[in-house]
Amino acid sequence: MSNSKFTRRGVIKTGAAAGAGLALPTIFTGAANAFTNEPGAGSVKIGFNVPQSGPYADEGLDELRAQELAVEHLNGVGDGGMLNTFSSKALGGNGILGRKVEFVTGNTNTKSDVARASAKSMIEKDGVIMINGGSSSGVAIAVQGLCQEAGIIFMAGLTHSNDTTGKDKKANGFRHFFNAYMSGAALAPVLENAYGSDRNAYHLTSDYTWGWTQQESMVASTEAHGWKTTNTVLTPVGAGDFSSYITPVLNSGADVLVLNHYGRDMINSITAAVQFGLRDKQVNGKDFQIVVPLYSELMAEGAGENIKGVYGSMNWNWQLEDAGTAAFVKSFGEKYGRPPSNSAHTCYVQTLLYADAVARAGSFNPCAVGEALEGFEFDGMGNGPTLYRAEDHQCFKDVLVMKGKENPENQFDILEKVETTPRAQVEYAPDHPMFAGGELGACNSGA
Template structure:
């Protein structure tokens, strides 16, 4: 035997073991991200689409190498649309699972609650489906970003359309009694010139509610030209079906300020026919305006789930890709540096260009006004999901509040006009 062979063999074996250990270590590298969403409760349909799209993005990103060579491990929590439970979930996700980012939700009360936790813990939070102006207004925090438009933007967009077609008409508001409902009604009244509540009356309904008969009867007695349902998720579906049965749609135009595909689906094609609302995105938009990445998303989602994605799905999908891009621009998962990489950044994924505004972290974007198609057109579609006809749109720079308007809101709430830094920055 060659005298140097044993030493050489030991070195070779050592190198093989070291290489194997390095490969194993590299393969174990993961980054945990929490999806805190309504798996159950009144907004479960919006939540289910977030889960579907988040899993699609996770699979795609991991197949392409992950984020900074770390594979995404998606950790999920059910909020049940409860702000208290959502906050507890966020604490557990950060303290016990060590997540680097939290996203999701279909309630502004939930978004505000999770935002507070994440600010204290120094972890970025992305609101997926939260429209109340408070989220990036009075309650704006440095670590919080909102991917969908807010109530102000939706109200400006739909009021632009309504003022062309229903100027000077009588309105009546049925509004969910929580933060999203209040801010949405206030914004819509402002931009539609219906702030005089003696003329344009309204009623608040408890959240959650299942029976809207009394509120609808009160509205019907006032004989408005426009009935505004500031309701969301299953609540909107219940109310619109009741209004349809009562024959109210023949007597007035029904407006739902913030619509989603899931809401229209639960409302049923016949009851939703002719209803006007806004969306930040719907699956028809990429085809209408030829956005290739948006078309691919719709077709991949459709292939996987045999249905079209909603705006909440599009938002969840976009958030994961935007977080990945920000981490890679920053070269680190450090929250402060990731936030700086997001602020002022322009991006385009599933629709036209959007921008993460630096002073409030709102995603400024085009808002689309849609009208629900006739029942016969909806059911011709292979999934019975061709609900929306795009009838108007408002560019983000025209829809969003100005810096001065935001400053005024912050001052009125006794809040600073610059977002506080994260702990440790």
């Protein structure tokens, strides 16, 4: 008989318990700290999760440039950019709460599962306190959900679906970028002025969350201005050649084609539409028109001369003449030799807004930061007076209606501003039907 206290069953039980403990993801074992990835005294790390490969890699690169610039400005390097024009003066160019800002980058590849894996790695392995960036609503919603579970603040990049701050909103997620409803509300009156109220629109729409809400918003806003909707057709993301979706438009009786496409899909669909002579066509006694509700500079560059005279909307554009825009364009242009895109702008502003909220809250605790951002009103960031609404974490500000320039003078001179739509015109109630169905929920600090 053995005197040993070790039994086979005991060893298995202990081993199983220890194994399970070790196997638990670190994001669920943060109870020892006050909150997830509480930074030390010397530095704080933030994560930039942007597409570095795939169709939006150039846009991701531009976001990354702006994010690096924001970190420089937070650490007191360079000319300070928008810190000089920002209405809040909580940041002093000495990092965040005296800690030097460091960053790591991840690649979303514009795929939700890849983006989540990348964000998870930055949270668990790199210990980031906040995640910022991205160029897709599908990705933003996926990463926002992960950050909520992990107790991390998510400062969204380019995401335009109503769902991001609608049915999929989360207490730990914040969006500075405008949304599909705002695009519709800003564009519809301009389109009515330009093309009249007796129009028949045909919609081609990307078959995912952004496309669906963009189409819903455009249909509602244009119909409110007298337009009729001839047809709405969903197209697969990355369809390549859109000719087989464009040809049915020719004899549909529609006199306007609304392309609810973004990025490479928009470039390909508008190219096909122009090739098939839609812009030279007359229907119902009127010139046929094309509308692209969401513009970006890189997308316009890819579409080339096909976007001349085509209306769309933007969150921000480097040609604005306010002090904040001038400061940012100067910093960015001198460092990188080109003006920033509107996705670069939103990522830059989001990084500064996060840092400012930490400074005002006096804590990195995500719940304290969230509280500082909720209801925060600010100015000097290129969009005029802006509100981070507490109810849904959506920023409310002016929206730009843009048009493809007829005679561009250089590669950056592609779009021109038609109108700055005032914030009041694009505001909506938090319980608006297009945003209904989700709950913000409670903030999660990971404690």
